[in-house]
Amino acid sequence: MSATQSGLSTHDALTNMEYPKKFDVTQWPLEVEAYLARTENPFHRAILKNYLRHLLLEISGYWDQIIVPELTVDDPSYRVGEMGRVHVLQGKEAVEGFYREVFETRINVMGARTMNMCVEDFGVTTEAYWTHIVPGSYLRSEGIDADAEADAHYLMNYNIFQVFTYTTDAKLIGERIYSDFASYQFEKLAPEDVTTPEQAREQLRPLLERATLD
Template identity: 60%
Template sequence: MTTTLTTADALTTLDLTPTFDVTYLPRKIEELLATTEKPLHRAIVKNYLRHALLELSGYWDQILVPELTVAEPAYRIAERGAVHVLTGHADVEAFYRQVAESRTNVMAARAVNLGVADFGVVTEMIFCHQVPGALLAAEEVDFAIDPDAHYLVEHTIIQNFTYTSDAKLIGERVYDDPASYSYRKLEPAEVVTPELAREQLAPLLDRATLDLI
């Protein structure tokens, strides 16, 4: 017997984006903002939106500014069973810089649950990013890697972004599902370069100001 569930859980309905779309996550954050009324929550969502757009656009040096982030943020990022602990401005900035300089900042969600509360924003999503084959670790996959190709890496993650009472980012706690990883070699026409991603995200970033009504 088949049971149809009525739910708003995106990971139950799996209404996935048909293609890789770097604008999908920020557009969903804009939708959350449009339905958020409490001033603190609105300020947090505005911060989260601008942070996400800066990161996806490769503007790594604009994320840890005083308007967005506390002086000494703290991150815990779990990835395939390993936990990366980043403590302080220098560690976190180096992380963002490495992501941009390795050209691995081209990321997107395919389905997402978003929520905001006084402590911050929680995101659960089917997350994917485009990775140059040369940067894929051979021990991660069970196929021969083409170093000249790009691969779509897809998995499920939960993120908890925490904020101060005046809506400054304190840090991130990111947990992945190690059993959810999948890999697909991309055709050249499917590859989204960091430059193209930045171009596609530019209109959203232009309107993602902290004083957005």
């Protein structure tokens, strides 16, 4: 999905598809921060604080600080759908391995370019037009695009639906994430438009410092 449907009056983000054309790694966390500021329910605020810290740790590459007692239950359960495959992950070791692999393959610079979002007692739901900044070497090694230039970087864009579930004391139980296989699109980035994992960590540092659970 890339074209705006004109003439419709709606708050549906994926109909309007209004987003900056240049990817900004701070955009998604700032939108979640703004959503949190508008949220009054104390339990929902606790969930959103957990969610926000989780996503900032993940994008910043602090993969080993996500599955910890302050944020996550001892035995998390994930279902992650991508590229027509579903990865079923059960337990701390399996889930940490997933985050470690994302970090090691340098595809952790990501975020929602536009999204619908809500929080309820069960957790957080988002539907988004999603992107990762990925090395061409990753696209080639994963068999995603054999023609990708190994030393270039690409935006990997697609539609995604995410459910994050929480306990009644606002600890993450797990994630159910499903991407739309038919929606994947790739854009080669000019070198000056690439945000590396190291740059993302630095840009997100002020947000992470204030994303506490207090």
